[in-house]
Amino acid sequence: MATSTPPAKTPKTPKSRKLLVLLIVLGTLVALAAAGTAFYLTSQRKEAASATVAPVDPIFIALEPMTVNLQPNGRSRFLHVAVTLKVPDVKSQALVAQYLPEVRSRLLTALSNRAAESLVTPEERAQLAADIMKTLNQPFVANLPSLKISSVMFTTFMLQ
Incomplete structure (x- = not known):
């Protein structure tokens, strides 16, 4: 009977071993780079999603209309006004x-x-609204925070 001898394993040369190590290192680096890129893009998507949060609905507070006597300049004048305040939160x-x-x-x-005479033009009315906002944003009590009124709007403005 003829016996066959199995082919002998050829010893790996140092060049093929270095090539194998180099391929493993390169493969690991490519995998790490892909994982880092995926992480970065995912975090960017989350930041973009958080940056596009829908704006909070404003809260408007309509005050009852009021009539006031104005400073006299020769004749009696009065102002009938209705004011609406815009505040940022329920507090x-x-x-x-x-x-x-x-x-x-x-x-x-x-x-x-x-x-x-100081309430005739739109600019003067805008200044009045800014002054009202400044006045109302002052704290009511020493330890109380300010109101944070963001806008004062005139819904009725009649000067006579």
Whole structure:
């Protein structure tokens, strides 16, 4: 019977071993680079999604209309006005409701200290709204935060 001898394993040469190690290292680097890129892109998507958060609905507080006498300049003039306040959150809305008599008092004072001639143009009315906002944003009590009123709008403005 003839016996066959199995083919002898050829010993690996140092060059083929170096090539194998180089391929493993390159494969690992490529895998790490792909994982890093995937992580970076995923985090960018999350940041973009958080940056496009829908805006919060504004909260408007309509105050009752009021009529005030203006500073006299020869004749009696009055202003009938309805004001709506825009606040950023429910906390500010609750503060306005809690301190509503003081809010109205400050508003009446700010309006009645004006001359009729200083309320004619749109720019003068915008200045009045800014002054009212500044007045109302002052804290009502020493340890209380300000209201953070973001806008004062006139829904009725009649000067006579």
